[in-house]
Amino acid sequence: MEREKKYSEMTNEELKHEIALTKEKARKAEQLGMVNEFAVMERRAVMAEAYLLSPADFIPGEIYAVEGAPGTYFKIDYLKGVFAWGYRLNGAGEEEALPISLLKKV
Structure with a gap:
């Protein structure tokens, strides 16, 4: 197998x-x-x-649009592998991780 x-x-x-x-x-x-x-x-x-993207292209402290969620923005605190950890702006304020492929520069 x-x-x-x-x-x-x-x-x-x-x-x-x-x-x-x-x-x-x-x-x-x-x-x-x-x-x-x-x-x-x-x-x-x-x-x-x-995994096709480079985590180095995503900068902690920057704000990105969340693909597939119009009007939703995400501020990166730190990166771990291909996940960006941070908070959604105007969200509940809870830390979460998103795959970097869901983030687009604003």
């Missing part, structure tokens, strides 16, 4: 292939009305996309 590679162990080409496969699975799940499966596949694609 072959062990599945972690995203952190994949090359950029392997990640792009994984993203394409996962998005296709998400599309099929959506067509079949499998809401939970669709959400899982979408989240997997977001995670794989995070």
Whole structure:
């Protein structure tokens, strides 16, 4: 039985292939009305996309828009791997982590 590679162990080409496969699975799940499966596949694609980005491009103290949540902004306190830890502006004030692939410069 072959062990599945972690995203952190994949090359950029392997990640792009994984993203394409996962998005296709998400599309099929959506067509079949499998809401939970669709959400899982979408989240997997977001995670794989995070490994294609460089955490060095995301600066603590800066504010970023949250993709898929219009009008929502996120201030990064620190980075750990491909996750940005911080707070949503106008949110509940609770610290949370978002994959860097969900953050876009404002």
